[in-house]
Amino acid sequence: MLSINKKKYLKSLSNKKNRLIDNKILIEGLRIIEEAIKSKSSFEHIWFSNKHDKESDKIISLIKQIEKNNITYSFEKEKDIQSISNTKNSQGILGLIDVSNFFNKELNNFSDKVIILDQISDPGNLGTIIRTCAWFGITSIILTSASANIFNPKCLRSGMGGHFYINDCIYLSDDEIINFINAKKYKLYCATTTGESIYNIKIESRWALVLGSEAHGINKKLLFGETISIPKHGNIESLNVSIASGIIINQLIRKK
């Protein structure tokens, strides 16, 4: 049974400060929880709403995975689950995850494909970009401090479990990013609306790609790489940043 204090605690994790206190996040929904299990995340517990039919194939199959991974779980009153949930219509599955090891301070480990997110302040866009990175096997992400919090509930929701496939993630200042790019000899691509077509550039095997906010673009300090862009066909001013990230990443890594 969920005690009042436990409910309060779980609810409090929608707040960034509270998540930082002991590095715990609450995730919601069947698919996100499935991805987190698949990627061997450190679960503390999983709660199901008792509205679920325990005999349904979906629940039986999920519980099999949960037990195989030695994760504890319980069924709780629907109204308790709903009161903790961050969504209006909760799917009735919540998981508590320890993310103490999520942020990697060891820049030497970063892979040879790095995404740098500058001032991506919309958590929905940020989550979608993380999901896209996970799909394309990109596991190293750097964020500037003006970006949204990566564990914001909306970001987790649109990330759809993509977070749990990221191996290296860190928030850095502009100067730290510049030093990193130079020291580690990455080819830097900067996504803009006026750069060279992504179909005309030489694609290096070791690169970092900077994506800026829709409102402000990439800040000047980080604009020292090769500017690249997606050729436009229609009349509208701009493309959504997560759509742009998908098209560009796809082009940078795609097998011919």
Add this chain to the structure above:
Amino acid sequence: MLSINKKKYLKSLSNKKNRLIDNKILIEGLRIIEEAIKSKSSFEHIWFSNKHDKESDKIISLIKQIEKNNITYSFEKEKDIQSISNTKNSQGILGLIDVSNFFNKELNNFSDKVIILDQISDPGNLGTIIRTCAWFGITSIILTSASANIFNPKCLRSGMGGHFYINDCIYLSDDEIINFINAKKYKLYCATTTGESIYNIKIESRWALVLGSEAHGINKKLLFGETISIPKHGNIESLNVSIASGIIINQLIRKK
């Protein structure tokens, strides 16, 4: 000045039924309104919050566009604008648009590149796809009835003005879509997770692309075309549908 009844009316347009009564929609935000003006939409009026500095470059430039297009506008109390707005932090610019001519029943006019959206129920995704279509110059869209309403406030918001570049838009049943594709001899591509790589298919000059919901994919009746997919590199189960649409549309129309 905004009367109580006018405020009530404008507020009521967040509801689909009310929008249908006289084919009016309310749009919000600087960029969306700019795109709507640029694309010659039928404005009834534009309201600014008096929180805006009338002497700012941004407002002067916008008002110049508004006057050039003979659109009426007024400045109103911030609290009135906020009370009508669909967002928590309104940008303080609202526009009322007549969309009587938005839905095109004349299928003969549809261009040789058509996007078919099947059960795209998330209005944010739907809007982002519309914005992506506008970017790529795709102006003909068909939706199945289980898709979100194209004028849902969230859809308008994520559409970022893309709606106003769509020339042909219609909601059709599956059977009507099948008849249309066959009669008009479109090559049909169906985006799935198991189809042929988008890099290995022959791209015809006249095509329709079906995109299905993330939860259910494309319904069986519409799955009669060539199934195509984006090669996956990472481990996560799926890509966001709007990201997938961006990558696939880009590939189908891109100049080599």
